[in-house]
Amino acid sequence: MEDLLKNHMFAAHAIAAAGSVTLGTAVTHPLDTLKTLIQVGAGSGNPLVAAQVLGRIQSITGNLGLYYGFGWSTLGRISGLAARFGVYELLTAFYKDGREDNYVHVSEALLAGIAAGAMEALISTPFELFKLRAQVTAAVHLPPSSSATANQVNTPVIARFLRGYTLDKKAWDHTIEFLSPLSNKHPNVACSLKEYPWMLTGSGRPPAVHEVKRPISIISLEGWNALWRGLRPSIVRDSVFGGVFFSGWQFLHIGMLEQKANEMNPPPRSIEEIGPVSPLAASLAAGVSGSIAAAASHCFDTAKSRSQCTVLPKYVSMERRLLRWKQPGYWIERASGIHPSDRNYLFRGIWLRMARSGLASFTIVGTYFLAVDHIVPK
Structure with missing residues (x-):
């Protein structure tokens, strides 16, 4: 009976997490589409603004174009966030093992977040490739052909x-x-x-990239390796994002616990006596941490988007391997996957990504707590 109850609780938490991620993606996907098109449409002239991109999408595909790639984005977010929080919980459980208080230091949250972000990048990169190719199609006029x-x-x-x-x-x-x-x-x-x-x-x-958007077309023309194109900037981006996000969230969480402890009489003797913070406070902390983490990792997100927006046929990749072609740029650019030609565009769309990450984090955490409170048995 106890094992059955545990299985039901695990299923309830999984459903709550998947539902909250889906809702958070649905709320913020238009912002992600605008951010992506600003990144990949950056040129030597004046930078694109959100109003220009929005007007082009509405004139070509209508408001529905803002949700192109939503299915791939949802699948990638569910699998990626499951890996991120799963790895983080495993590592922090190792850190807390043997301690009297259920406590994680900010530095430990930083290291665990870096490892969790790297795992998230490995899983979510193919889904992000399909999502980006679909988003680009929303702003491209396709000529009719019989x-x-x-x-x-x-x-x-x-x-x-x-x-x-x-x-x-x-x-x-x-x-x-x-x-x-x-x-x-x-x-x-x-x-x-x-x-x-x-x-x-x-x-x-x-x-053109909008002509190679289906998985079967990408694999047949560019090969299986194309599914993980942009993996290096994705790993750096998600590692930075995960480290900043979890360390910032833990820092704010500790501050809220200390504030709550100061208002208690008598003063608590341990963290367990303080109790959890309110769901609204946890959601706000997650939203603030998500915005800061997005700002810290945005340049690598731009490098990833511009890399995945390039069609590279299999024969070109084979020639580069045979000729031992090396990517130009400084060593830190080669290690992180940033192309030298993208140096002037790395911070395009940063405010949209900060708003999207902050709103998504707030929505996911708040919806998760709300769903767990209603569907998980007490």
């Missing part, structure tokens, strides 16, 4: 890598015109050129 035209210009290579992709006929005609002065000994030079992967688009360039 299936008959597509079947006429599609080649076996294109059909194998990208099902349903339509060849850029104008770029292809320009390429053939450029090659026309060369000796034409082959009976059909144009069709032979189409068999080469680097001529997929007819211009020698890989397809």
Whole structure:
């Protein structure tokens, strides 16, 4: 009977956690979409603002475009946060083992948060790739193309890598015109050129990112390794975020406990006698910690987003491995996955991410406490 009750309690906590994460993602996904498009749309000119991005999304896909990639984002958040809090609880349980008080130091919360963030990045990176590709589609105008035209210009290579992709006929005609002065000994030079992967688009360039958004297209064109593209900046970002988030949350939690202890008469002799803080106070502390952690890790989030927004076919990756290609930049940029060309864009969209992380943390923690209070038996 006791084991059955424990299983029911575990299921109730799991349902409450999944529901709170889903609600938090639903509330903050429009902010995440605007933040992502500002990051990947950064150029040498004037920086994009949220109003410009919002207007473009509404003109192309409507308000529904703000929720493109919501399913992938929800799956990634549920699995990633489960790993983050699971690893954190395991490590802090090890720290608290043998102590009289159920107490974790701020430095211990920092170290546990760094390890928990690294584990979260390993699990959530593929979901973030699919989410980002879907979000980019929300701001891209797709020209209409008939299936008959597509079947006429599609080649076996294109059909194998990208099902349903339509060849850029104008770029292809320009390429053939450029090659026309060369000796034409082959009976059909144009069709032979189409068999080469680097001529997929007819211009020698890989397809646009909004054309490679489905998992099957990403895997067939870019390979399985593409699912973890941007892993290095993701690990650094989530490690920094997890360390700052949990250490900040623990610091605020200790301060609230001390304030509560000062108001008690007689003074408590241990932390257990103080009791837990209110759910609202815990939610506010989580929201503040989430905003600070987002600000501390935002530059790595931008590097991750811009890396995942690049289509890198398998043959290019293979050539880089064979040529032992090294990423340019300083050693700290290479270690953290920041490309030198992105140096001027690393803090684009920081306020949106701070608002999104703070609101999501507040919503998730508050909803979780509220759900547990109603569905978990006393």
